[in-house]
Amino acid sequence: MTPADLAWLPLAPILTPMGLGLLLLYPWRRPVRVGLAFAGALLTLLFAAGLVAATAGGTVLSSSLGGWPAPFGIVMVADRLAAWMSLLAALSGLLAVWQAAADPDPVREKHHFFALLFFLFTGVQMSFLTGDLFNLFVAFEVMLVASYALAVLGSTREQLREGFRYIVMNLVASALLVVTCGLAYGVLGTLNFAHLAQRSAELGPNTTVTAVGVLLLVVFAAKGALFPLGFWLPGTYPALPPAAGAFFAAVLTKVGIYALMRVFTTVFPQDPALPNTLLLGLGAVTMLFGAFGAVSQREWRRILSFTVISSVGYLAFGLGLGTPEALRASVAYLAVSVLVTAALFAIAAVAERAAGSRLVRMRGMLDFLPLLAGCFLLCALTVAGLPPTGGFVAKYALVRAGLAQGSPLALVAVVSALLASLVLLYAMLSVWRGFFWGRHLLTFPVYRVPLGLRGVAYTATALVAGLTLFAGPLFGWAEATARELRQPEGYIRGVLGTDPVVIPPPPTLPEEP
Amino acid sequence: MEPLFALIIGLLVAAGVFLLLSRVIVRVVLGLSFIAYAANLAILTVAGLRDVSPPLLTLPGPYTDPLPQALILTAIVIGFATTALLLTVALRAYQVAGHDDVAAFGDNLARDPDAQDGSFADPEHQSPDRPDVEDEEADPAPTGGRP
Numbered sequence: 001m002t003p004a005d006l007a008w009l010p011l012a013p014i015l016t017p018m019g020l021g022l023l024l025l026y027p028w029r030r031p032v033r034v035g036l037a038f039a040g041a042l043l044t045l046l047f048a049a050g051l052v053a054a055t056a057g058g059t060v061l062s063s064s065l066g067g068w069p070a071p072f073g074i075v076m077v078a079d080r081l082a083a084w085m086s087l088l089a090a091l092s093g094l095l096a097v098w099q100a101a102a103d104p105d106p107v108r109e110k111h112h113f114f115a116l117l118f119f120l121f122t123g124v125q126m127s128f129l130t131g132d133l134f135n136l137f138v139a140f141e142v143m144l145v146a147s148y149a150l151a152v153l154g155s156t157r158e159q160l161r162e163g164f165r166y167i168v169m170n171l172v173a174s175a176l177l178v179v180t181c182g183l184a185y186g187v188l189g190t191l192n193f194a195h196l197a198q199r200s201a202e203l204g205p206n207t208t209v210t211a212v213g214v215l216l217l218v219v220f221a222a223k224g225a226l227f228p229l230g231f232w233l234p235g236t237y238p239a240l241p242p243a244a245g246a247f248f249a250a251v252l253t254k255v256g257i258y259a260l261m262r263v264f265t266t267v268f269p270q271d272p273a274l275p276n277t278l279l280l281g282l283g284a285v286t287m288l289f290g291a292f293g294a295v296s297q298r299e300w301r302r303i304l305s306f307t308v309i310s311s312v313g314y315l316a317f318g319l320g321l322g323t324p325e326a327l328r329a330s331v332a333y334l335a336v337s338v339l340v341t342a343a344l345f346a347i348a349a350v351a352e353r354a355a356g357s358r359l360v361r362m363r364g365m366l367d368f369l370p371l372l373a374g375c376f377l378l379c380a381l382t383v384a385g386l387p388p389t390g391g392f393v394a395k396y397a398l399v400r401a402g403l404a405q406g407s408p409l410a411l412v413a414v415v416s417a418l419l420a421s422l423v424l425l426y427a428m429l430s431v432w433r434g435f436f437w438g439r440h441l442l443t444f445p446v447y448r449v450p451l452g453l454r455g456v457a458y459t460a461t462a463l464v465a466g467l468t469l470f471a472g473p474l475f476g477w478a479e480a481t482a483r484e485l486r487q488p489e490g491y492i493r494g495v496l497g498t499d500p501v502v503i504p505p506p507p508t509l510p511e512e513p
Numbered sequence: 514m515e516p517l518f519a520l521i522i523g524l525l526v527a528a529g530v531f532l533l534l535s536r537v538i539v540r541v542v543l544g545l546s547f548i549a550y551a552a553n554l555a556i557l558t559v560a561g562l563r564d565v566s567p568p569l570l571t572l573p574g575p576y577t578d579p580l581p582q583a584l585i586l587t588a589i590v591i592g593f594a595t596t597a598l599l600l601t602v603a604l605r606a607y608q609v610a611g612h613d614d615v616a617a618f619g620d621n622l623a624r625d626p627d628a629q630d631g632s633f634a635d636p637e638h639q640s641p642d643r644p645d646v647e648d649e650e651a652d653p654a655p656t657g658g659r660p
Contacts, residue, residue: 055651141591145598152602160606168533169597171545175552178588185581436644458575 021118060494074207077131100243173222195493220310224256246345279320287313291423329397343460364440390467525551
């Protein structure tokens, strides 16, 4: 099929969760609601997989909203990276729906928990698939408004505190994004990613364009929780209900990283020195911050939230190196990080339920939940980056790319990456020692966990293990993605076509009769 | 014209940041609104302030560029929604705590997760002015398909 036949496909993963979200606003009985949610999540996953299959050959799919041609109207674009992110988000979404279905929460579900979850999926998919800077802002807002509502849904005092901080932080970042959109339009006269790329290439290295790029870096660093701007994250995610928290942790920070990748490889690749230095430095600090933060905590999901921060640091490091190998390793690590975070949060939900406490203090759970202990060990090794896991393969590729690049800052970042891995290993092992290992004290009761909830953790871990087994094809895909990102011409051609863009002359006044 | 606008934008942002750093929740909300207005003005300014016709074909050209105005309109609509949501959160905080200081949210430092803090502040809106509870009682058949 030609790209024109498949032009509807980039819209499908956005419109499916949106429609389902609207449907779920009706107060159905719980089984109907859960069935609808599962159907919606599966359908989104199917469309996202279709996108990956359609873009595997290097095709760039583009659908113009309302039939307005590319630089004038809004387009939804799917290239390899966008399709890949869409698939990962859909997969985490399915796991989150499963977790929510297995863990009934009548108060929150009465207040449209499932509908908000689907609006969140809509925003996330739209952020990955949009081909327009201002539309990216709109997608962020759709995603964030749903996430604000999910963050405070239930109104525990903790949720209100953390939710308020999260909302204020993101609103300030959004205001900055709006200003940056305006600046980009003022400098380059367009907001379409492909057209921006074309015009900034014509302009060559330009300090004003670099300034716009750095402003975007600040915005996406706030959304992606890079070091000085990520303070809201470790408080917010543990305050969420477990299912929503798992999806937030797995995907929402990666939206910021995706936007950084898109902006600094496709849109503004001309003058990479300053953004790359910033990304390398911030990434190096972020991974250490996350690792040491993880050591300092005693609660399951607080520890895991800090590991999320650490993984963002590794991704920024890979992006900041700016070499093809580093980009390839980052794309592969992105997949590992999304899936392992989803798996670890699912494991944490089971562990918290079994122990009846959010603290890691149980000891001896190996006797009660042996399979969960195995899952945790695999995920912990993946986070720390030890063989034989996909985390090791991806981190090894990152470190090797850092050594190959060889600038002093890159070497510092490599040292920081290795140190952070070591500290993360210590943090994960102290969770292992504090929860699974040792002798169980009879004073602490162990609660039964429904099989559905345990199933999420097992399935997610199976996906993480699958990444290890299929690391070869994963790196093949990452290689192709990185190659495509290095050559924005394909993306530009896919969106704008081969003809040069002609801005029509202003219309003349119709003749007076 | 541009220097004047730059000055106004700077003033708005300064006022916004000042209010944002306040301890009173409503002032934080107002500060965010100021920053959003400054952002909208900034878009209008960078796209070019010119003394030309509005983009309507019935008027003689040259026309002003309608796109920045469309962007601002979108940003205003979104800002309206987020401000409403933020005010709702602020109201809930007030209902839970009875005052509108940031301390209403409790202290994040050195918190004990097993303390009362982590539990539901109220199952069905036990606030200083308990309006929602009466609503619930007035409606004996609650919506929603709970078994």
